[in-house]
Amino acid sequence: MSEERAASVSTGGELTGGESAAGLSLDGLSSGSARLVAAPERVARINLDAFRHNVRLLSDLAAPAETMLAVKADAYGHGMVPLAFAALEAGATSLAVLDIPAALVLRASGITAPIFAWMHAPDADFGAAAAADIDLGISAVWQLEAIAAAAEANAPRVHLKIDTGLHRNGASVEQWPGLVQSAMAADAAGVVRLHAAWSHLADASPADDEAAYAHFQQAVAVAEELGARFEALHLAASSAGIRMPEARLSFVRFGIAAYGISPFDDETALELGLRPVMTLAAPVASLKRVGAGHGVSYGFDYRTTRPTTLALVPLGYADGVPRAANGRGQVWLNGKRYPIAGRIAMDQFVIDVGDDSVAVGDEVIVFGEGRSAVEREPGSGVPTAEDWAGFAHTIGDEIVARVGPRVPRVYLSDDTEAAEGASDASATGVNAADTDRWVIADPEAMHDFGFGFASRLDAGDVLVLTGELGAGKTTFTRGLGEGLGVRGPVTSPTFVLARTHPNLTTGVPLIHVDAYRLGNAAELDDLDIDFAGSIVVVEWGSGLVDRIVGDYLELVIERPMGHAGSADEGGADTDEAGEAPVEPRVVTLHRHRQAEG
Numbered sequence: 001m002s003e004e005r006a007a008s009v010s011t012g013g014e015l016t017g018g019e020s021a022a023g024l025s026l027d028g029l030s031s032g033s034a035r036l037v038a039a040p041e042r043v044a045r046i047n048l049d050a051f052r053h054n055v056r057l058l059s060d061l062a063a064p065a066e067t068m069l070a071v072k073a074d075a076y077g078h079g080m081v082p083l084a085f086a087a088l089e090a091g092a093t094s095l096a097v098l099d100i101p102a103a104l105v106l107r108a109s110g111i112t113a114p115i116f117a118w119m120h121a122p123d124a125d126f127g128a129a130a131a132a133d134i135d136l137g138i139s140a141v142w143q144l145e146a147i148a149a150a151a152e153a154n155a156p157r158v159h160l161k162i163d164t165g166l167h168r169n170g171a172s173v174e175q176w177p178g179l180v181q182s183a184m185a186a187d188a189a190g191v192v193r194l195h196a197a198w199s200h201l202a203d204a205s206p207a208d209d210e211a212a213y214a215h216f217q218q219a220v221a222v223a224e225e226l227g228a229r230f231e232a233l234h235l236a237a238s239s240a241g242i243r244m245p246e247a248r249l250s251f252v253r254f255g256i257a258a259y260g261i262s263p264f265d266d267e268t269a270l271e272l273g274l275r276p277v278m279t280l281a282a283p284v285a286s287l288k289r290v291g292a293g294h295g296v297s298y299g300f301d302y303r304t305t306r307p308t309t310l311a312l313v314p315l316g317y318a319d320g321v322p323r324a325a326n327g328r329g330q331v332w333l334n335g336k337r338y339p340i341a342g343r344i345a346m347d348q349f350v351i352d353v354g355d356d357s358v359a360v361g362d363e364v365i366v367f368g369e370g371r372s373a374v375e376r377e378p379g380s381g382v383p384t385a386e387d388w389a390g391f392a393h394t395i396g397d398e399i400v401a402r403v404g405p406r407v408p409r410v411y412l413s414d415d416t417e418a419a420e421g422a423s424d425a426s427a428t429g430v431n432a433a434d435t436d437r438w439v440i441a442d443p444e445a446m447h448d449f450g451f452g453f454a455s456r457l458d459a460g461d462v463l464v465l466t467g468e469l470g471a472g473k474t475t476f477t478r479g480l481g482e483g484l485g486v487r488g489p490v491t492s493p494t495f496v497l498a499r500t501h502p503n504l505t506t507g508v509p510l511i512h513v514d515a516y517r518l519g520n521a522a523e524l525d526d527l528d529i530d531f532a533g534s535i536v537v538v539e540w541g542s543g544l545v546d547r548i549v550g551d552y553l554e555l556v557i558e559r560p561m562g563h564a565g566s567a568d569e570g571g572a573d574t575d576e577a578g579e580a581p582v583e584p585r586v587v588t589l590h591r592h593r594q595a596e597g
């Protein structure tokens with residue numbers, strides 16, 4: 001349980017973590033012309049479209065059973081909050097985390113869907129869980145007593161757990177009737193709402209899972225004989241959710257399959273139609289030409305056999321590249337697989353690239369999404385987390401869940417991944433989907449996000465910025481101005497209402513409007529802005545701009561952790577970088593298309 005707590009805390013750390021996050025959150029936003037992406041760094045790219053594809057596929061498969069998405073352990077290392085939102089967008093109707101602290105983080109980030117938590121230490125804060133309407137998995141009578149003692153006005157829903165063979169938590173056959181009776185009494189007393197019975201399968205073999213399923217049904221029958229009535233029954237995780245239809249019951253608690261990793265030994269994610277979600281990558285940090293017979297890395301387990309080039313990659317076991325893969329691990333570089341040369345160290349590993357042409361900065365992919373079925377012939381193509389599970393004699397779950405806290409998670413969609421390769425800046429402009437979402441780590445990253453966003457805008461575009469004081473609107477616009485290459489530093493336009501920044505290269509100025517003090521659309525109209533010939537950014541423009549222009553973009557900047565601004569409450573636009581507590585922002589781009597006028 002402390003593990004889960006640490007994981008949810010570490011999300012904050014990653015998201016707010018330093019310059020690497022800042023540079024890399026630009027992926028897919030910077031254009032060919034952008035001078036950006038300063039120091040390339042290690043990164044875990046999380047493709048939210050791939051994740052949503054998987055959630056959709058699995059929830060369609062399980063229907064009419066519903067889908068609860070497991071986002072425990074920081075969403076298996078992918079980042080709990082953004083993945084939770086994406087899961088609910090794609091068809092999940094509830095979320096599962098390990099413990100109450102993680103559930104409270106999800107509630108605080110604005111999630112209203114049911115959240116289920118089932119691992120409770122004796123000092124668990126059941127009062128806070130009840131107040132936040134967290135669904136609680138209950139394995140023992142003392143947990144019901146602790147909920148009663150917390151005496152929270154809101155009675156939480158409880159799901160009684162039967163141990164069907166794993167011998168972890170859950171009531172044994174002997175304990176079960178007592179647990180059911182205690183829960184019925186607590187329900188009658190208004191302390192809890194008895195909601196569900198549930199268990200978890202061992203995935204040992206189909207026969208073992210069938211036996212556990214029978215055991216589960218018997219325990220439910222025992223409870224019903226005692227007078228209990230359950231609104232929901234749940235048993236299956238990914239494995240049984242896919243292969244054991246009768247176990248889907250009210251809902252399936254899907255985890256690993258949604259992250260694009262197969263729960264089976266005999267079928268890959270690709271074969272199941274699932275897309276890997278995480279790509280772990282880092283640039284070549286240095287190159288060294290050596291002769292034959294030189295040892296590489298600790299212990300000299302590897303020796304060069306000819307004059308060759310050694311490439312250093314700044315990822316190690318502290319970043320989640322498992323040392324257990326020594327002698328077997330393979331990575332992808334410039335369209336080719338290379339074995340890792342010598343031992344994986346805490347912070348780095350080496351690959352022997354022979355006489356191949358490799359440059360410092362070239363990207364090394366440790367694992368990611370195999371690019372085509374052809375490449376997915378065993379042993380070819382971009383290695384997957386499943387391949388790494390094979391190299392390290394473990395499961396793919398452990399490969400992704402152990403990617404370390406100093407690797408920034410960067411959230412992408414297919415659009416932004418495709419845009420990475422685009423050389424024409426304007427081609428990365430408005431695209432088909434109606435919304436996109438990013439998580440921005442800190443003010444520096446917000447500035448860089450603005451810089452990269454410049455490649456999306458052209459003359460005639462209107463961008464409304466929506467977000468509370470201190471959200472980072474001006475920081476974004478400052479970066480945008482630099483990305484567009486306009487004259488003059490962008491500062492708050494509060495006292496001038498609108499400031500024009502000419503662009504001597506393109507001739508298309510940036511007009512920066514603060515609509516905070518404008519009463520209505522007519523006053524905005526009175527500013528006589530040349531919308532067609534400019535790029536117009538309107539802070540506080542929601543509800544005004546749509547009266548004047550037809551199509552426009554709106555960026556909504558939110559603080560998922562919900563911290564109130566502190567030093568930045570003084571005026572309409574004092575959201576200077578560094579004044580607000582450093583915390584991630586969730587930025588959503590909406591494309592508004594409506595009839596003119």
Ligand SMILES: *Cc1c(COP(=O)(O)O)cnc(C)c1O
Binds near residue numbers: 096253254263
């Ligand atoms: C982790 C977990 C899940 C999800 O399991 P997967 O095998 O990753 O799908 C579901 N239920 C419980 C209780 C879990 O601990």
